[in-house]
Amino acid sequence: MKFTARLSKFMVSCAVIFALGVALLGLHAQDTAKNETHGIATLNMDRAVKPGDDFYLYANGEWIKRTEIPPDRSRIGVFSRLDEISSKRTADLIGEAAKANAAPGSGVRKIADLYNSYMDEAGIEARGLTPLKPALDAIAAIHDKRELAHALGETLRADVDALNNTNFHTPNLFGLWVAPGFNDSEHYAAYLLEGGLQLPDREYYVANSERMKQVRNAYETHVSAMLKLAGFADTDARAKRIVELEHAIAEKHLSLADSEDVHRANNTWSQADFGVKAPGLDWAEYFRGAGLSKQASFIVWQPSAFAGESALIASEPLETWKDWLAYHEIEAGSGVLPKALADEQFAFFGKALTGAPQQRPRWQRGVTVVNRLLGDEVGKIYAERYFPPEAKARAEAMVANLVAAFRKRIDALEWMDPTTKAEAQAKLTTLYVGIGYPERWKDYSGYEVRADDIYGNVWRGRMFDYQKDVARLGKPVDRHEWTMTPQTVNAVNLPLYNALSFPAAILQPPFFDPQAPEAVNYGAIGSIIGHEISHTFDTEGSAFDAKGRVRNWWTAADLKHFGEATARLAAQYDTYRPFPDLSVNGKQTLAENIADVAGISAAYDGYHAALGGKSSPEQDGFNGDQQFFIAFGQNWGSKSREAALRQQVMTDPHAPAEYRADTVRNIDGWYGAFAVKPGEKLFLAPGERVRIW
Ligand SMILES: [Zn+2]
Numbered sequence: 001m002k003f004t005a006r007l008s009k010f011m012v013s014c015a016v017i018f019a020l021g022v023a024l025l026g027l028h029a030q031d032t033a034k035n036e037t038h039g040i041a042t043l044n045m046d047r048a049v050k051p052g053d054d055f056y057l058y059a060n061g062e063w064i065k066r067t068e069i070p071p072d073r074s075r076i077g078v079f080s081r082l083d084e085i086s087s088k089r090t091a092d093l094i095g096e097a098a099k100a101n102a103a104p105g106s107g108v109r110k111i112a113d114l115y116n117s118y119m120d121e122a123g124i125e126a127r128g129l130t131p132l133k134p135a136l137d138a139i140a141a142i143h144d145k146r147e148l149a150h151a152l153g154e155t156l157r158a159d160v161d162a163l164n165n166t167n168f169h170t171p172n173l174f175g176l177w178v179a180p181g182f183n184d185s186e187h188y189a190a191y192l193l194e195g196g197l198q199l200p201d202r203e204y205y206v207a208n209s210e211r212m213k214q215v216r217n218a219y220e221t222h223v224s225a226m227l228k229l230a231g232f233a234d235t236d237a238r239a240k241r242i243v244e245l246e247h248a249i250a251e252k253h254l255s256l257a258d259s260e261d262v263h264r265a266n267n268t269w270s271q272a273d274f275g276v277k278a279p280g281l282d283w284a285e286y287f288r289g290a291g292l293s294k295q296a297s298f299i300v301w302q303p304s305a306f307a308g309e310s311a312l313i314a315s316e317p318l319e320t321w322k323d324w325l326a327y328h329e330i331e332a333g334s335g336v337l338p339k340a341l342a343d344e345q346f347a348f349f350g351k352a353l354t355g356a357p358q359q360r361p362r363w364q365r366g367v368t369v370v371n372r373l374l375g376d377e378v379g380k381i382y383a384e385r386y387f388p389p390e391a392k393a394r395a396e397a398m399v400a401n402l403v404a405a406f407r408k409r410i411d412a413l414e415w416m417d418p419t420t421k422a423e424a425q426a427k428l429t430t431l432y433v434g435i436g437y438p439e440r441w442k443d444y445s446g447y448e449v450r451a452d453d454i455y456g457n458v459w460r461g462r463m464f465d466y467q468k469d470v471a472r473l474g475k476p477v478d479r480h481e482w483t484m485t486p487q488t489v490n491a492v493n494l495p496l497y498n499a500l501s502f503p504a505a506i507l508q509p510p511f512f513d514p515q516a517p518e519a520v521n522y523g524a525i526g527s528i529i530g531h532e533i534s535h536t537f538d539t540e541g542s543a544f545d546a547k548g549r550v551r552n553w554w555t556a557a558d559l560k561h562f563g564e565a566t567a568r569l570a571a572q573y574d575t576y577r578p579f580p581d582l583s584v585n586g587k588q589t590l591a592e593n594i595a596d597v598a599g600i601s602a603a604y605d606g607y608h609a610a611l612g613g614k615s616s617p618e619q620d621g622f623n624g625d626q627q628f629f630i631a632f633g634q635n636w637g638s639k640s641r642e643a644a645l646r647q648q649v650m651t652d653p654h655a656p657a658e659y660r661a662d663t664v665r666n667i668d669g670w671y672g673a674f675a676v677k678p679g680e681k682l683f684l685a686p687g688e689r690v691r692i693w
Pocket of ligand 1: 592595
């Protein structure tokens with residue numbers, strides 16, 4: 001699981017990355033003032049607010065008052081400020097690459113050619129719809145459901161990820177995820193996930209709220225507009241049928257909360273099983289199209305959705321499916337097709353869906369494209385330049401302290417069985433923590449990039465990723481593999497690898513500042529590191545053992561206690577209502593909320609251990625413990641547009657930022673630090689505080 005929602009599913013979903021991707025990235029400077037002072041950002045605080053009433057506003061209120069969301073963005077916060085730094089650095093690296101005139105085929109040349117081909121707007125306009133035509137002609141030539149199955153197989157990509165960077169969304173009929181096997185963690189297995197929707201989640205199709213009805217109407221208009229721009233006739237009727245088909249697909253989908261339940265996902269199907277368990281689609285033809293005829297078995301994440309979607313292939317008219325396929329093809333390429341299509345896509349997926357009134361400048365979108373398709377090639381240079389060995393050493397020392405804090409907490413748990421404790425300790429022993437950048441870089445030598453062909457570059461890049469993953473099936477697992485680039489401002493837990501990664505781009509102020517006091521570093525990045533370690537032991541982590549195998553290592557009594565404690569946390573989050581008609585979903589966000597509570601608890605211990613009995617320096621009258629909690633609260637300072645926040649509440653496993661800051665109410669140390677009293681809004685009696693670790 002990744003640490004924050006900032007990378008929306010659109011960042012990793014191919015269909016809309018080019019139009020929308022950077023709409024959620026931050027590139028406008030917002031001074032949090034932490035940088036200059038090497039401590040908490042006191043200027044961002046609203047000291048008129050009582051910390052016990054609203055800790056989020058207390059820590060961030062003045063920043064919220066003086067900050068406006070830039071017109072090309074749907075949200076802004078600390079993560080976006082760091083994104084700005086990382087993106088500018090990346091843009092500089094790309095600019096240098098573009099001037100270097102490097103040898104053809106070299107990594108630097110590929111970066112330059114990819115970026116330049118994206119920036120060549122005149123060339124894109126001149127080529128018009130020509131790049132799209134072969135795909136649309138092929139779809140028009142489909143005669144029967146067998147050929148349809150083959151064509152659908154050809155669209156399969158490695159664009160979903162159930163447990164690492166977590167993206168459950170693909171607009172293709174299904175999505176492939178290649179990862180260590182549930183039943184054989186030493187080798188890579190093929191996981192298949194439900195798909196077929198352009199809107200972010202099934203809820204957008206089935207929810208009855210006024211807002212979702214508006215979205216659906218706007219969506220149908222958008223589908224029609226895209227078809228028209230691509231040269232189709234009778235587009236209103238086609239759009240109606242396409243949206244109805246997607247609605248039918250959505251009804252077969254599992255909810256996000258159910259998809260996150262790893263215990264429902266371990267379903268191994270042989271190739272022959274598909275025809276029996278999910279009749280309708282010609283599966284042999286589908287797998288032939290996908291180049292997977294030789295793959296003996298798959299792990300089917302949502303079996304009922306596969307049965308449902310496959311049945312729709314049989315029951316719905318061929319012409320409707322062909323229109324659906326054509327529309328999805330247009331949407332997938334529109335970010336790199338003429339401006340009229342890219343603009344229409346932004347008007348819906350950017351403006352209508354996330355509320356950002358303006359599209360990001362083209363160069364920023366170009367950076368996103370290069371990061372998406374040549375991420376490690378850029379990351380190699382980035383890490384060398386911006387992540388010195390001293391920073392790596394200091395961060396590694398913090399990780400060691402956090403792991404030690406978890407060891408002590410596990411030993412001290414009264415409710416946990418000794419055998420379960422031993423398993424938990426074994427997981428900490430084999431845990432691999434990657435700091436800054438991977439030990440081995442991805443090899444792009446098989447990826448052909450041409451300076452005058454952005455459409456082909458994107459298509460080949462997605463295909464390159466897919467074929468690389470398919471080629472790994474059955475091969476031994478690389479336990480030190482990374483799933484994020486060093487220039488990504490995020491962190492991730494990889495449960496099947498029993499590994500964590502903290503990219504270089506998040507290990508910088510205000511999260512991590514080698515010149516700041518321990519209190520601030522532990523409150524900020526320490527709680528993030530603790531959060532990721534905690535995933536090793538949470539609802540998800542309890543399903544994986546020290547070798548990443550799916551094996552429940554908890555006793556029934558342990559699980560019962562854990563279930564009760566976490567149900568209380570889910571209930572706590574269910575009470576949060578960002579909108580009168582929309583509450584936070586305690587179940588959907590449970591794993592992340594557990595990780596937040598555990599992360600700050602362990603960080604608090606780690607901080608006190610790091611002091612080694614010495615007292616912490618004061619800053620502006622705030623003592624060490626206060627700085628620790630304020631630094632934690634300031635991780636979450638952010639502003640979102642209403643549409644983007646609604647989308648997050650409905651589709652993301654992470655709760656909105658303000659509730660993540662307010663989780664300090666579960667930590668005993670916070671009450672002492674700010675003298676929080678009964679009657680204050682966040683006050684919980686000691687028995688009501690949720691203690692999990
Ligand atoms: Zn997490």
